[in-house]
Amino acid sequence: METVHSVCALDCPDCCSMLVQVEDGRATRLRGDPDHPVTQGFLCGKVAQYLEREYSPDRLLYPQKRVGAKGEGRFERISWDEALDTIAQRLAATAQEHGPEAILPYSYGGTLGMLNGAGMDRRFFHRLGASRLDRTICATAGGAGLTATNGFRYATEPEQFRLSKLIIAWGANIHGANIHLWPFIVEARRNGAKLVVIDPIRTRTAALADQHFAINPGSDLALALGLMHVIIGEKLYDADYVDRYTNGFDALRKRALDYPPERVAALTGIAAADIVQLARDYATTRPAAIRVNYGVQRSEQGGAAVRAIAALPALVGSWREAGGGLQLSTSQAFQFNRAGLEMPELQHRSPLGREARIVNMSLLGKALTEMDKPPVKAMVVYNSNPATVAPDQNVVLRGLRREDLFTVVLEQFQTDTADYADILLPATTFLEHTDVYFAYGHHYLPLARPALPAPGEARSNVETFRALALRMGFDDACFRDTEDDMIRTLLNSDHPFLDGITLERLDREHFVRLNVAPGNQPFLPFAQGGFGTASGKCEFGAETLDYTPPVESRHGDNALRGKYPLELISSKNDDSMNSTFGYRASVDEDTSILHLHPADAGPRSIRTGDRVRVFNDRGSLLLKANVDGVVQAGVVRAPSTRWLKRSSDGRNANALTSDRLTDIGGGPTFYNCLVQVERCGD
Numbered sequence: 001m002e003t004v005h006s007v008c009a010l011d012c013p014d015c016c017s018m019l020v021q022v023e024d025g026r027a028t029r030l031r032g033d034p035d036h037p038v039t040q041g042f043l044c045g046k047v048a049q050y051l052e053r054e055y056s057p058d059r060l061l062y063p064q065k066r067v068g069a070k071g072e073g074r075f076e077r078i079s080w081d082e083a084l085d086t087i088a089q090r091l092a093a094t095a096q097e098h099g100p101e102a103i104l105p106y107s108y109g110g111t112l113g114m115l116n117g118a119g120m121d122r123r124f125f126h127r128l129g130a131s132r133l134d135r136t137i138c139a140t141a142g143g144a145g146l147t148a149t150n151g152f153r154y155a156t157e158p159e160q161f162r163l164s165k166l167i168i169a170w171g172a173n174i175h176g177a178n179i180h181l182w183p184f185i186v187e188a189r190r191n192g193a194k195l196v197v198i199d200p201i202r203t204r205t206a207a208l209a210d211q212h213f214a215i216n217p218g219s220d221l222a223l224a225l226g227l228m229h230v231i232i233g234e235k236l237y238d239a240d241y242v243d244r245y246t247n248g249f250d251a252l253r254k255r256a257l258d259y260p261p262e263r264v265a266a267l268t269g270i271a272a273a274d275i276v277q278l279a280r281d282y283a284t285t286r287p288a289a290i291r292v293n294y295g296v297q298r299s300e301q302g303g304a305a306v307r308a309i310a311a312l313p314a315l316v317g318s319w320r321e322a323g324g325g326l327q328l329s330t331s332q333a334f335q336f337n338r339a340g341l342e343m344p345e346l347q348h349r350s351p352l353g354r355e356a357r358i359v360n361m362s363l364l365g366k367a368l369t370e371m372d373k374p375p376v377k378a379m380v381v382y383n384s385n386p387a388t389v390a391p392d393q394n395v396v397l398r399g400l401r402r403e404d405l406f407t408v409v410l411e412q413f414q415t416d417t418a419d420y421a422d423i424l425l426p427a428t429t430f431l432e433h434t435d436v437y438f439a440y441g442h443h444y445l446p447l448a449r450p451a452l453p454a455p456g457e458a459r460s461n462v463e464t465f466r467a468l469a470l471r472m473g474f475d476d477a478c479f480r481d482t483e484d485d486m487i488r489t490l491l492n493s494d495h496p497f498l499d500g501i502t503l504e505r506l507d508r509e510h511f512v513r514l515n516v517a518p519g520n521q522p523f524l525p526f527a528q529g530g531f532g533t534a535s536g537k538c539e540f541g542a543e544t545l546d547y548t549p550p551v552e553s554r555h556g557d558n559a560l561r562g563k564y565p566l567e568l569i570s571s572k573n574d575d576s577m578n579s580t581f582g583y584r585a586s587v588d589e590d591t592s593i594l595h596l597h598p599a600d601a602g603p604r605s606i607r608t609g610d611r612v613r614v615f616n617d618r619g620s621l622l623l624k625a626n627v628d629g630v631v632q633a634g635v636v637r638a639p640s641t642r643w644l645k646r647s648s649d650g651r652n653a654n655a656l657t658s659d660r661l662t663d664i665g666g667g668p669t670f671y672n673c674l675v676q677v678e679r680c681g682d
């Protein structure tokens with residue numbers, strides 16, 4: 001028996017280090033690494049059962065080609081040689097006939113591994129001259145908002161939350177989506193801290209909090225401005241910090257004057273007295289930390305909302321203190337040599353000879369059905385399941401059904417997207433390949449070597465793109481790089497955060513804290529200013545902070561609200577990971593539910609257990625009603641995201657979501673979605 005160190009590759013802030021117990025080449029147990037300061041020896045429920053997935057009879061083991069109609073999911077086994085030849089020929093012919101930009105890579109968060117997520121694949125598509133994908137589906141609106149305010153997207157570390165006296169979970173379902181922050185919050189609360197949750201949904205986190213404010217979806221910008229109104233009006237801000245390290249305070253003060261508590265109460269649904277109290281608590285409790293997650297920014301003014309929330313710690317000076325500040329994502333501290341890994345300069349050696357066009361992944365439906373000059377004629381999907389997760393699903397599916405679209409999918413399982421593949425290639429799991437990872441909820445950089453052999457003929461993304469490059473005749477030396485070569489390149493960064501972190505050291509220590517602060521001292525990124533903006537100061541940017549209710553919301557477009565009066569939030573299910581575990585019966589059960597408030601269910605004669613149809617102009621969907629205390633009146637919730645093929649109507653919540661983009665960052669607005677609900681006949 002041996003114990004092998006590994007890393008959970010799922011799209012989760014916690015980036016857990018794990019120990020794999022291997023007996024006779026077979027894993028018998030997974031557990032969290034007890035030596036990792038954030039993993040602290042435990043895994044979440046969904047990954048504790050990962051060996052079920054690893055050894056599932058449904059794993060894809062061999063290359064296959066389509067034999068049925070598109071989307072039918074009927075395939076026949078072929079050899080790797082035939083698969084690679086077919087793909088190489090089709091891509092070359094497409095490039096020849098329509099130009100290489102007619103080829104679209106499509107990938108997202110299946111793995112947070114750098115090599116398998118943004119390594120050999122990027123080199124391959126750059127050398128080909130393929131369209132470049134703008135990977136907006138999750139976090140770019142918030143990222144743009146935070147960048148505008150702070151320049152650097154640096155964050156308070158999870159370990160410092162234990163020192164906080166007030167923690168605001170703002171659009172952050174910590175218990176469901178970020179469980180390894182929870183022990184630090186428990187510790188803080190043991191020492192008297194208060195936890196406040198701002199979320200339209202009564203999540204597990206909200207239910208466990210000291211206070212829960214059920215905010216109207218998409219109204220966070222108004223709330224942030226309301227808090228500023230009180231903090232500035234009552235002179236509770238840190239005048240010294242504001243003076244030294246920020247820009248635009250006067251304009252911010254004027255803007256906040258327009259958002260008195262009564263007005264903000266009407267916009268947000270939070271009582272005026274609560275807004276005043278929260279503002280006072282936040283400004284006077286030291287230290288106070290904000291955990292804002294991505295829920296806030298999946299709405300029409302999501303970028304501006306994050307901008308405004310990010311201004312709060314500068315306003316009250318909480319960046320000065322360990323246990324203060326704010327966390328959206330820690331990922332930018334991983335200052336890798338990404339350009340060395342991805343090699344964008346290869347585009348100039350492609351037949352295109354210039355930088356390729358950029359296609360926004362959140363507009364996949366339009367890209368496949370409307371894009372021209374050239375149209376998308378071939379798509380290579382890996383680390384993602386767009387048929388299930390992309391907005392405005394009916395248009396996406398129409399695109400995927402196109403007979404003239406050549407689709408390649410690299411997958412571990414036969415997902416909804418895999419059903420549309422012309423060639424389906426088997427991919428390894430994180431237990432089977434080498435990679436280094438970035439975390440978006442802490443500062444430990446881990447390396448994982450294969451703990452287990454790849455089953456059947458499964459290959460890592462790195463191996464597949466390397467083989468494809470060779471098959472296409474690309475003779476650039478970079479396509480012969482080994483995984484270790486690529487890791488060395490990635491770590492070869494000038495940035496001090498990566499000083500002294502080498503492959504050898506990672507092999508020895510398995511994970512290493514970035515040099516964000518000396519020794520074990522807390523990382524205080526903006527204690528003395530040092531913002532990454534052009535001015536070096538925190539930019540309040542009041543001119544960008546004026547609230548307009550989302551078109552698809554209770555205060556939005558009148559005509560639309562008349563037809564579709566309910567706000568649908570299809571946020572993450574606690575016990576799954578986007579669509580990755582969609583084949584599990586328990587996950588299917590959780591994601592086939594629509595939570596309704598009694599005030600909305602009653603007039604529609606809907607009771608718990610009834611089948612309901614949820615619909616708008618974009619599509620419709622069948623779910624099972626749960627009339628409970630999870631949502632406020634006017635809001636319905638569909639935990640997401642369900643596999644289409646598990647449902648009777650072949651649809652999930654994304655049949656209803658729109659492809660309207662956020663104010664900045666080009667992100668999707670999944671959580672601003674107006675619908676109507678009706679009971680289905682028995």
Ligand SMILES: Nc1nc2c(c(=O)[nH]1)N[C@H]1C(S)=C(S)[C@@H](COP(=O)(O)OP(=O)(O)OC[C@H]3O[C@@H](n4cnc5c(=O)[nH]c(N)nc54)[C@H](O)[C@@H]3O)O[C@H]1N2
Nearest residue numbers: 171173176177201217218293294295571572574576577578
């Ligand atoms: N269990 C589990 N964990 C996950 C995932 C998963 O699918 N399941 N997915 C992973 C991924 S890809 C990501 S990006 C992260 C996301 O992690 P989170 O951002 O924490 O997750 P979300 O569910 O998108 O949104 C968080 C909360 O925001 C709330 N919310 C929705 N609209 C609004 C709003 O307008 N204002 C406010 N204040 N709150 C709002 C939702 O109700 C939700 O409870 O989690 C990761 N971890």
Ligand SMILES: Nc1nc2c(c(=O)[nH]1)N[C@H]1C(S)=C(S)[C@@H](COP(=O)(O)OP(=O)(O)OC[C@H]3O[C@@H](n4cnc5c(=O)[nH]c(N)nc54)[C@H](O)[C@@H]3O)O[C@H]1N2
Nearest residue numbers: 108109110138382383384385389410411427570578579580
């Ligand atoms: N309605 C609604 N839609 C949403 C969201 C929502 O909250 N509500 N959330 C959005 C967000 S935040 C995100 S991040 C996206 C997530 O969307 P995706 O990033 O597409 O995530 P998954 O659906 O989990 O699909 C990842 C796939 O990658 C595969 N995979 C894992 N590892 C590997 C590997 O090493 N190689 C290969 N080839 N494949 C691998 C897995 O088997 C899985 O099928 O969904 C978005 N869509």
Ligand code: SF4
Nearest residue numbers: 008012015016044047
């Ligand atoms: S999904 Fe997140 S919490 Fe669960 S094991 Fe993976 S990194 Fe840890």
Ligand SMILES: [Mo]
Nearest residue numbers: 011137138139
């Ligand atoms: Mo995400």
